[in-house]
Structure formats: structure tokens, C-alpha cells
Amino acid sequence: MKSAVRRMRPRQTLITCPYCFTRVARDRVAFRCAGRAGHGTGCDPRADEVLGRHRGGAAPSLPPVFSVRRPGRRARCPDCGRETGWRACPECHSRLPAEYCTNPGKIVALVGAKGSGKSTYIAVLLHELMNRVGAELDASLVPCDDRTIERYRQDFARPLYGERRLLSATRPAVTDLRRDPLVYLLTRTVRGRIRSRTESLTLVLFDTAGEDLRSRDVAELHLRYLAAADAVIFLVDPLELPGARAALSGTALARSGSLEDDPDSDPVNVIGRVTELLRRRDGGRLRIPVAVALSKIDALRPALERQSVLHRARTPLGALDLDDREAVDEQVRALMDEWQAGMVDRYLRQNYTDHAFFGLSALGAVPEADAVGAGGIRPYRVEDPLLWLLYRFKMLDGVRR
Known part of the structure; x- marks a missing residue:
């Protein structure tokens, strides 16, 4: 009879957003699309209601925030396909400095x-x-x-x-x-x-x-x-x-x-x-x-x-x-x-x-x-x-x- 072997799940690395102070797992960090550059491809700006609520003012017009399954230093926007390195907090949509992550x-x-x-x-x-x-x-x-x-x-x-x-x-x-x-x-x-x-x-x-x-x-x-x-x-x-x-x-x-x-x-x-x-x-x-x-x-x-x-x-x-x-x-x-x-x-x-x-x-x-x-x-x-x-x-x- 084979004994069952319990696999230990690795502990999640948590990052505290320095703007809303929410603790976020590293693999849940979101990205913001780099947007349209000149006449090239990219998402158009739209009202970011989440960031507006966090800042207590009008919603700023910015390219959208999206999530990926395994975030690295860069990710590809699922809507326009453009690659971006702009990381964002999934809770407040504030931009997270790369060094902070x-x-x-x-x-x-x-x-x-x-x-x-x-x-x-x-x-x-x-x-x-x-x-x-x-x-x-x-x-x-x-x-x-x-x-x-x-x-x-x-x-x-x-x-x-x-x-x-x-x-x-x-x-x-x-x-x-x-x-x-x-x-x-x-x-x-x-x-x-x-x-x-x-x-x-x-x-x-x-x-x-x-x-x-x-x-x-x-x-x-x-x-x-x-x-x-x-x-x-x-x-x-x-x-x-x-x-x-x-x-x-x-x-x-x-x-x-x-x-x-x-x-x-x-x-x-x-x-x-x-x-x-x-x-x-x-x-x-x-x-x-x-x-x-x-x-x-x-x-x-x-x-x-x-x-x-x-x-x-x-x-x-x-x-x-x-x-x-x-x-x-x-x-x-x-x-x-x-x-x-x-x-x-x-x-x-x-x-x-x-x-x-x-x-x-x-x-x-x-x-x-x-x-x-x-x-x-x-x-x-x-x-x-x-x-x-x-x-x-x-x-x-x-x-x-």
C-alpha cells in the first residue's frame, strides 16, 4: 500500500501596495497596457473608475489594466497584443514601480x-x-x-x-x-x-x-x-x-x-x-x-x-x-x-x-x-x-x- 505524499504548496510572496496598502500576492500583480503609440497599435485611453475612487477625484483617462496568470517583468495586453512593463496594483490600479516589486x-x-x-x-x-x-x-x-x-x-x-x-x-x-x-x-x-x-x-x-x-x-x-x-x-x-x-x-x-x-x-x-x-x-x-x-x-x-x-x-x-x-x-x-x-x-x-x-x-x-x-x-x-x-x-x- 502506497503512502500518500502531501505536497507542500510554496508560500506566496506578498507585496504591500505603497498607495492603498493592500497586501497582494506577487502572482496577482496586474499590468497596465502601454496604450497607443503614434499610429501604431495599442489600446485607447478610457476612464479608470477604480483609480479615481482611490484618489478621491475624477476618473483619469488611461489605458486599461489587465491580469495575467504568471506575471513576470513584462506582459502582453490581451486586447491589443502590445507588450508592457507597467505593473499596477489590482486593487487600486496605482502604478507599482518595478523596483518595488x-x-x-x-x-x-x-x-x-x-x-x-x-x-x-x-x-x-x-x-x-x-x-x-x-x-x-x-x-x-x-x-x-x-x-x-x-x-x-x-x-x-x-x-x-x-x-x-x-x-x-x-x-x-x-x-x-x-x-x-x-x-x-x-x-x-x-x-x-x-x-x-x-x-x-x-x-x-x-x-x-x-x-x-x-x-x-x-x-x-x-x-x-x-x-x-x-x-x-x-x-x-x-x-x-x-x-x-x-x-x-x-x-x-x-x-x-x-x-x-x-x-x-x-x-x-x-x-x-x-x-x-x-x-x-x-x-x-x-x-x-x-x-x-x-x-x-x-x-x-x-x-x-x-x-x-x-x-x-x-x-x-x-x-x-x-x-x-x-x-x-x-x-x-x-x-x-x-x-x-x-x-x-x-x-x-x-x-x-x-x-x-x-x-x-x-x-x-x-x-x-x-x-x-x-x-x-x-x-x-x-x-x-x-x-x-x-x-x-x-x-x-x-x-x-
Whole structure:
């Protein structure tokens, strides 16, 4: 009697769409016809109602989306027979960058209370990755789609670096249905003893207004990315912590306390709402790495003790300095206790297995009214949370000096 042999089906490789955050099996990725080229063959554009609903506007006129049984890098349109390499999400019909389907993507959710400086942080972090930090890590940062190129240029780089004016607050999702994530391919050259190798990951950054987390309907519709996130960066504005105001003076003091009666300015409220959403995915203590960063730390540095590690700039090593990382973490935890915000640390220890604290400044100095200060943009430790996450993603070595 022959024994039955059970064949194990190979596990499906899942891709998370960086636009609608739906998890799709790799063999279900769709394609969009390349359309008609000049007088040649190809499908005519037609209204794409699926993409229109996703973007919250009129249906754009585009060649049709189709599926194939075994998708590769290219596919042939069943209607016109023309070959195309334009891949698309079968759920929202957004175009999927070829690099995103090839390299493992990491979705980093950037969340913060109102006024914590999320947009400014994104603008400066990306600028540093393209320049100073990119050179240190021997890394390139390339946008994966035209929408990322346009959004970074129009909403971030031009006003902040070109016109030297502060960025406006992130608009709530109910008033900004077309807000897209920023999708970049980060590639590093890692030098080994015998030969070098390249490692890549797709970095998806999505910034969230604190108000978005208050409405369950909006959270369901626009914040599904939290369920797909590989890491979370919480930005906390220390100027809104009552215990920190005694250390402020001048312009910084005048800018503090403006959101004192707003529940969306309380970091515990924001972190609690995010945790509630993440619990729908995992039980027990959450394993997702969480970086908690005190933004605008420049306003508080004059009041810190002279030997504080937050007076010291990070030494560029091309790796994560673990001694420096632990020293900053310990210092910021102590400050949170001193500023009557120690409950943030206790709550995170109870709900997450991996979290760390950071102190940074995107601008490097208190702004003047609605403009960048006279000294220009001088970022301080703005890259620290991402370096720690790259270390957690095993894309960056850790060293002790």
C-alpha cells in the first residue's frame, strides 16, 4: 500500500501596495497596457473608475489594466497584443514601480501630534539622505514614481529650501484625499572583506495629521498603512510638554503652549490611537520597532547640562554607533521623566517589545515668524531614527568604539 505524499504548496510572496496598502500576492500583480503609440497599435485611453475612487477625484483617462496568470517583468495586453512593463496594483490600479516589486519594501509610518513638525522633518530627512548622510552611507535615494518627484518638489523642497519659508501643517485626510505617500528606493554599497555588495529597500514614508487618528471612519479609509507598517516614527513636540516650558526662553517660550487644550497635541493620546490600530494586526506586545523622537530639541539644548550627549553631534561612521545610541536614549528618557512625560516610556514598555528615544532638530534653530532663521537650515541628528531602523532592518552595521 502506497503512502500518500502531501505536497507542500510554496508560500506566496506578498507585496504591500505603497498607495492603498493592500497586501497582494506577487502572482496577482496586474499590468497596465502601454496604450497607443503614434499610429501604431495599442489600446485607447478610457476612464479608470477604480483609480479615481482611490484618489478621491475624477476618473483619469488611461489605458486599461489587465491580469495575467504568471506575471513576470513584462506582459502582453490581451486586447491589443502590445507588450508592457507597467505593473499596477489590482486593487487600486496605482502604478507599482518595478523596483518595488523586486526589492523588499519597508513602510515607515510617520505619526505625530499637531504641530510636531512632521512635514519639515520629512523634507529635511530626505534632503540629508540625498546629500550628507547618503555620502556617509555610500547610499543613493531615488524616487520611484512621478508623484513622489512632484510632491517632494512642490510640497517640501521648494517652499523650505527654495523660498526659506516654514511648511504648513499636515492637512487632515478628510480635506486632503489625494495625499500620496513618498516612495523611494534606498540602495547602499556594503563593503566586505573580499568584495562589495549592494543592498536595496523601498522606503515608503507617509505622514499623518493627529486629527486623522481621532475619527474611526477616516482611520479605516486612509490609515490602513498602519496595519502594513514595518516601523513607526512618533514625533513629539517638547515645546508642548508642560514640564519643559521652564527651560524655554525668548521666541521658543512664545511659541510653546499654543495647543495646551487640544487633545491632539498630547503624545500619549496619539500613541494610544496608533497602538489601538496596530492591535488589529497583532496580539500581545507589538513587535514593530518604534522610534520616539523629540523634535525641536534645539530650543531646549541651552538649558541642558554641559556634559549632556544632546550637545554632541553624531560622529559620521557609516554605521550605527551603539554607544552613542544608548547614551542618547538614556538622556531623552531622563528628560521625559523630568518634563512630566515619563508615562510615554511606561506605556511603550507595556505595549511594544522594541522602542527607542531620540532628540533631533530639523531646522537647527528656532524659526523667525513663518520663515527659516537667519542661520539657514542646520539639521541636528535628524537621521538618527532612520539609522536605528536601518540597523533593525539589518541594512546597517552597529559598532562600538
